[in-house]
Amino acid sequence: MSCERCAASCPAAGGAKAPAVRKAAGGVTVALLGQPNSGKSTLFNGLTGARQHVGNWPGKTVERKEGTFERGGTAFQVVDLPGSYGLAANSPEEEVTRDYLASGAADIVLVMADASQLERSLYMLADFVAACPEQPCLLALNLMDVAENQGKRIDAVLIARRLGVPVVPLVASRPEGYGALLDALARTVRERSVVDGARLREGIAAAPDTIQGTAAAKFAWIEGLLDGAVEAPARPHALSRFDRVVTGSRWSKPITIGMILLGFILAFVPAIPIMMLGGAISSLGQVVAGALAQAGAPDVLGSFLAGVVFNSLCFGTMMVGYVFGINLVFGLYEEAGYMARISYVFDHTMARFGLQGKSLMPFLMCLGCTMGGVSGSRVIDSWGQRMLTVMMAWAIPCGSTWGVVPVLAVAFFGVAGAPLVIVGIFAVTILIMWLVGRVFGPRLVAKGERAGMVMELPPYHRPHLGNVARGALLKSRQMFVRAIRVVALFAFAIWALTYTATGSVEGSVLYALGTAIEPVTRFFGMGWQTFTAWLCALVLKESALGVLSGLFTGAATPNAVLVGVMTGAAAAASNIGEVMAQAISAPEALAFIFAFTFNMPCAASVSATWGEVHSTKWTVITALFYICCSLLLGCVVYHVSALFL
Ligand SMILES: Nc1nc2c(ncn2[C@@H]2O[C@H](COP(=O)(O)OP(=O)(O)OP(=O)(O)O)[C@@H](O)[C@H]2O)c(=O)[nH]1
Ligand SMILES: [Mg+2]
Known part of the structure; x- marks a missing residue:
């Protein structure tokens, strides 16, 4: 269905540039819409078998991604939209989402809400219903496992009755439980159900014509929608007390530094066997070269095989060992929701360099391997800050440097002189990072962009190791x-x-x-x-x-x-x-x-x-x-x- 009314009334439609979206020929196009971190990419991956980046902090998906799956003879095209808090916002990712809805390319919009913080998460639904009243849709209450752990009980049937569209409880990280969602999706395709938004429109019409007035009307509608449908325990969640300590002013920095160091140490656990495999590949190269020499093969052949082929594989394997370890350990931190806290704690410090809290992780990773640190910069949403982070990160001596420098420092300057060399290296590191910030900072990060990061702290989740x-x-x-x-x-x-x-x-x-x-x-x-x-x-x-x-x-x-x-x-x-x-x-x-x-x-x-x-x-x-x-x-x-x- 072409969502013309949506295009007309969607806040994006007015001033938006012509949307570069074409409707897929045949099949059903389902757009995943929701606030950041509501699990859209997790569901997208589960449905299509894709490998979109997921992680427990808001703002990972910044471009529209498409994939397909088939169900009951129908081909579905799924569109993973960047998360946004509403449809009237202004960031580039939010424009992607608004433009897509305005294009009318979606047959069905699947609105994803985070059941563990339902009231706030449904703001996107309210915005969507106000902007696109004739767009067939359904609502998924994702992260039901987290909501249940918090002791919350949600009456999805009551909410569905009030909305007039299917409402499905969901745990997107468990694809084996997608049956109810897929049935509801098929029903929405058949019935083309749209949300009954009359009360919402009345509320908005009666509210003062200001951003605050409209937002208050939307929250009032959500309150009415959830009235009697959500039961939550009154006592504060134990983790929120823990969070006050790890993000509070007194202990946050020492705890964070301790956790990061622990991460680097733990990364060796999976890394060491992989690195040993790399060593074995190199030795195998020597054996092969020796065998070739004995068999009378030209010396150049054995030398080439051992030196180029086997040693390249050896180096690649050794390097990837630690990269894998780092990605695994810090991936677990990320999934648990702890990475967002690390960035938060150091945001203010990093802002002094024109960077943001998220730049800290790449820096730390560079102490192990610059390549790992560089790839860790992907989490920084602003291109300029990402580039500046990478440029500064190159100054940080990597693990390989520490394998060489102490040997030479001790040989030439003795045990007493070597620490001075190391101190000198740290001083020059800071000097170069400062120089990079001064010389390239203004070119890469405009003054207006020099604010710290804006990020809500996501709730903690139990990470999925697999x-x-x-x-x-x-x-x-x-x-x-x-x-x-x-x-x-x-x-x-x-x-x-x-x-x-x-x-x-x-x-x-x-x-x-x-x-x-x-x-x-x-x-x-x-x-x-x-x-x-x-x-x-x-x-x-x-x-x-x-x-x-x-x-x-x-x-x-x-x-x-x-x-x-x-x-x-x-x-x-x-x-x-x-x-x-x-x-x-x-x-x-x-x-x-x-x-x-x-x-x-x-x-x-x-x-x-x-x-x-x-x-x-x-x-x-x-x-x-x-x-x-x-x-x-x-x-x-x-x-x-x-x-x-
Ligand atoms: N426990 C649990 N975790 C989930 C569930 N769905 C998603 N997650 C986790 O929630 C986090 C956010 O999921 P994403 O799929 O990246 O969320 P998103 O909506 O795509 O986020 P953005 O791209 O930032 O808008 C990840 O850590 C997921 O593993 C779920 O049903 N239960
Ligand atoms: Mg995503």
Whole structure:
């Protein structure tokens, strides 16, 4: 049915741009409408088998998504609309929803309400009925399990009688219980039932013609609709007392920091077996190479298989291990409703940097893996704030950096000097983040957009481990595929540059290139070996120690260098620090430490950044900024420290 009256009366219709919505040919189009976090995407996934992002905080779905399913010989097209609090609001996501309704593309609108906070959640229904009085619809009272846990009892039959359309209690996260909803949907298609909104219209007509007056009339209608239909216990829910502590002014920050640290530690539980699998893949590569050599295959074949193919897989698997762990643990936090609290607690602090509370999680995730942190920025709704978050997050030293820096710091500056180096690194991190905020902040986040986040705190839910694990697997798979492509490409390049038939590094292209450009790299405080390690770190941060090990100990065969490149510390000679301490000066080591730490994180992070921000221009700007910063730092640190060390 074309909802012409809706289009005429819908607040969106007046000034809205021509809706880019076309009606599907054949079948029945069902639009899911509801306030944020009411479970639309969960139902959408359950009905269509799609994998839309779901999570317990408002505002995840920002674009219209479509999927299909079949029931009783009828093809249904389901449209997952972005959540919005009403139809008169102004954010871009809310415009998507309004424009869609105004287009008349939906045959049936399925209004989703959160049964655990029904009165507030039904405001969308009131708005919809006022705007689209002739649109056939039905109402789903979702999150019934949560409402029941709160001790609420809802008389759906009474509400249905008052509305004149089917009203179905629902637990969207359990698709096996969709029978009643699908029956009600089929009935709505047959009967084209519309809500009896006469009382609502009378109320609105009698109310003062102001936003507040109209809203009061809508809430009065909801009150009448629910009168005698909802029974709720009077005592406050125990969790709301807990919430007062975790979001209150006194303990909120220490508790939040503790919970985040716990999350990072717990992430190792699923990560370690996956990382061990990665190690096994690398060893398998060596076995295969050895077997090929014994069978008389050309050396280049074994070297290529072990160095490029198996080591790429090894690195991809190892990296994805922690990414999976982080996604799983923080996915559980998100599902439980705790992530929204983390963002809330730090919102004010982050606003000082032009960011918002939601930027904190990506920052923290970057301490483990920049790629994971970058993909975590997806939760930030404003593109400018997301880009700025990613740009700042690149400055945070990742886990791989911490595998390299302490080894070198102790070797060159002793146990007493190393902590000073670490403090220096933290100070420069903050300096660079501040610099990024000052230089790029105004270009990315307009003054008006610099407000903190606006987000209601969702009620706590018991997380569904299966759903969260599936989501984490999906994200990890996407990341693995992205990483492996980049890694394999660079691994091939490095392999080609270090391969020599004799096995001596001096004969390799890398050696020739490195020594040729050494006069220039010396200006930035790095000799050819440290500069090569710096270059390899552009591809993979953890490669640096392995490369240094290969190049300085002299024991490096091309494949040892490559294994170092791919597996980092694992392949590093245990005495690398001592050997380097004899080969290069302390200023050069310090220059390398700083240039390496603040270099762009790794090629996979660049690819993840592009994947999140979809801007080649800003991805390139970010990469160039960090490469320049890193070289500049190397130069300054080298020349200044040479005066003292
Ligand atoms: N316990 C329980 N949780 C549910 C149910 N339906 C959805 N959820 C959870 O509620 C949260 C919000 O679900 P979403 O499907 O993302 O909500 P949405 O309406 O699409 O939200 P926006 O895209 O932000 O508008 C998620 O944590 C879901 O797992 C349910 O019936 N019971
Ligand atoms: Mg959604």
